[in-house]
Amino acid sequence: MNIIDAVYVYRMFMGRKASWNGRYHSHKEGQFEIHFFVEGAGSFLSNKKRIPIRNKTMFLTLPQEFHSILPDRIVKPITYYAILFSLSPKKDRRLYEFLSRLSSSAEKKQNVEESSIQFIFEEIFHSANSKSKILKKSAELLMQGLIYRFFMGDKAPVSERRTDIAADFPVSGGRVEQSIKIMEERIYQNLKIEDLAGEMGISPEHYIRIFRKKMNITPLQYFYRLKIKTAAAMICNTDLYISDISKKMSFENPFHFSRIFKKCAGLSPSAYRKLYGAGALF
Secondary structure (H helix, E strand, O other), X not given: OEEEEEEEEEEXXXXXHHHHHOOOEOOOOOEEEEEEEEEOOEEEEEOOEEEEEOOOEEEEEOOOOOEEEEEOOOOOOEEEEEEEEEOOOOOOHHHHHHHHHXXXXXXXXXXXXXXXXXXXXXXXXXXXXXXXXXXXXXXXHHHHHHHHHHHHXXXXXHHHOOHHHHHHHHHHHHHHHHHHHHHHHOOOOOOOHHHHHHHHOOOHHHHHHHXXXXXXXXXXXXXXXXXXXXXXXXXXXXXXXXXXXXXXXXXXXXXXXXXXXXXXXXXXXHHHHHHHOOOOOO
């Protein structure tokens, strides 16, 4: 395990702090993130799910899983820790395979009653940001302990659970990764499932099946989310009109863009810019 980033956000509600920490985004293959919400109210968006945020709740997000944090304005500002870490399929095989198989929001959300957990996250936060290699290693061990305790518990060993996924990954997983790279390279274009399946040399039906098996989402849904992640960055960091962003991302029209954006990010493009961005151009 390697902790990539550890942040503490105090009373997030609006403005640039919300823009960076609550933005709509995903992480690379092999990267996982755990959010621990100390207090506040709002919603945690994870792919197609919108989950209410409550005090002392923990959320796990998987690689390439699109997520964002939507606070309830200024009513109950959100305070939370976010730990981004990477796992090696070989060195961290047991953790990597087990966490990768968690699919439902119920499996990836944990309610935490013990008040001591906040102190553990505080120690992870400070140790992970230390220059000391020993303290960094200490943070990684504490993180592993939390994962085993709350997300694995008395679960069956990985070798006893769904080994078909590990066996299927070299061929099917490789094709999925290859198609995702194509999506990223052609993010501003229109892509059809038939085009992607053709690039892989397989039928559209087989392509959809192996993609959904690995990503828990269809190829088209994933491609739309990639587009919306890029569009969300434009909305927050540029002064482009919403209609221009829609055109740049090759949507049929601004209405189609707004519908897909709200479905993915939980807010309309204009509301997203008002909450997270610096300007409000329409």
